[in-house]
Amino acid sequence: MIGLSISGGPDSLAMLLLASAEGPVRAATVDHGLRPEARGEAKQVAAICAARSIAHDILTLSLPPGTNQAEAREARYAALGEWCRAHGLTRLATAHHADDQAETLLMRLARGAGLGGLAGIRSERALGGGVTLVRPLIRYRKAELEAIVAAAGLMPVRDPSNSDPRYDRTAARALLAETPWLNPARLAHSATHLAEAEAALEWTVDRLEAERAEARGEEASLDPAGLPPELLRRLMRRIFARFGEAPRGPELARLTAALHGGRAATLGSVKATPGPRWTFSRAPPRRGDH
Incomplete structure (x- = not known):
């Protein structure tokens, strides 16, 4: 069984539908306590899961006002990791997709990131405590996921932060939408090549460390x-x-x-x-x- 992080947005609802069609899953929705609408959105996900006999839990956090996105993300993953361990789940899936990957690559290019940063969102990484974070939708386009949800007759949650101009990701998303030659699928493909190059370099450094470095x-x-x-x-x-x-x-x-x-x-x-x-x-x- 795999654990699913489901916010109620179109991406995560598509993941819920696809994953549950393949086998048993358990879903969780995190209420960060930062927006009054969040509790109702979590209950909406719970109802969708109940209608499909999918086990679902709401994880409630109490983050202070002014918590930024990075801090909220860290708290969310910590809570989801604990939830996975409590239910014997060794894999946690999130609904990051190719458009997310393209946006991430653009943002990191703008910040002058090195190869490790330009590798973007990894298809999987260790979350700690025996739990692996996986992104099974990383090759899907957002439009494909929205079509899956629409075909199922579901009404997804729309997070207002996704259109908040204060965030770099909003600007990157707008740039992609306004620039046809910036193809998100191709940018995501480039990030995959960069991730492979990053892995190759780390493989090389593992061997060089044994040959060139010494600790006493x-x-x-x-x-x-x-x-x-x-x-x-x-x-x-x-x-x-x-x-x-x-x-x-x-x-x-x-x-x-x-x-x-x-x-x-x-x-x-x-x-x-x-x-x-x-x-x-x-x-x-x-x-x-x-």
């Missing part, structure tokens, strides 16, 4: 000789992660330039020292730190 106690070292910049960045990010640090790209670029120039430097809580092998250790406390 509170110190790590790395042989940077001849490494292309992208692979060097990824290896250094892994080393910094050992110290609980996640440096931003520009910070890491400045540190790398210093080391190539033969200069020691400190980034966050990590001191980096140049040489044939770059060494990384916990920086001594600054004066006044306790």
